[in-house]
Amino acid sequence: MIIRAILASGIFLMAMPASAFGQTPNDVLFNCWSVKSDGKLDDKRPPDMVLTRQGKMSDASASWLVQWAGKEPVSAMAFEANYGSVGGSTGLRWSEDGRERVAFVSYSDIKMANGSEAFWLSFDKPSLWQPPGYVCDSGSSQKSEGAS
Numbered sequence: 001m002i003i004r005a006i007l008a009s010g011i012f013l014m015a016m017p018a019s020a021f022g023q024t025p026n027d028v029l030f031n032c033w034s035v036k037s038d039g040k041l042d043d044k045r046p047p048d049m050v051l052t053r054q055g056k057m058s059d060a061s062a063s064w065l066v067q068w069a070g071k072e073p074v075s076a077m078a079f080e081a082n083y084g085s086v087g088g089s090t091g092l093r094w095s096e097d098g099r100e101r102v103a104f105v106s107y108s109d110i111k112m113a114n115g116s117e118a119f120w121l122s123f124d125k126p127s128l129w130q131p132p133g134y135v136c137d138s139g140s141s142q143k144s145e146g147a148s
């Protein structure tokens with residue numbers, strides 16, 4: 001509930017310009033901030049990671065770029081992962097630092113006033129907006145300079 005209220009308020013202000021990653025105008029860039037077990041979010045700091053979806057949300061085979069702060073982006077492939085998220089869901093798989101990574105995207109069913117998309121990102125197993133994890137938002141992607 002706390003995270004849904006945060007998303008509904010549209011307070012996400014930090015962003016990375018799409019040009020910093022060589023994206024096309026059709027790509028959707030998401031800034032992601034970690035949310036610890038206590039449910040607290042500090043979105044005043046630069047994002048912990050930036051995800052770029054290269055294709056539409058409905059495209060189960062969309063490519064993604066995953067970039068942790070201070071690191072080069074790596075490619076991830078989407079896979080079908082339906083686990084009950086009202087807003088829709090997908091899985092992501094990539095290799096990073098010699099190990100396989102799996103993450104799960106749970107899209108928000110709340111429509112943002114500015115038309116942006118939001119989702120919850122969890123690693124290793126699906127989660128329906130339960131910390132720890134990452135809250136990610138596309139609405140902030142036009143506003144500021146890059147983190148790290």
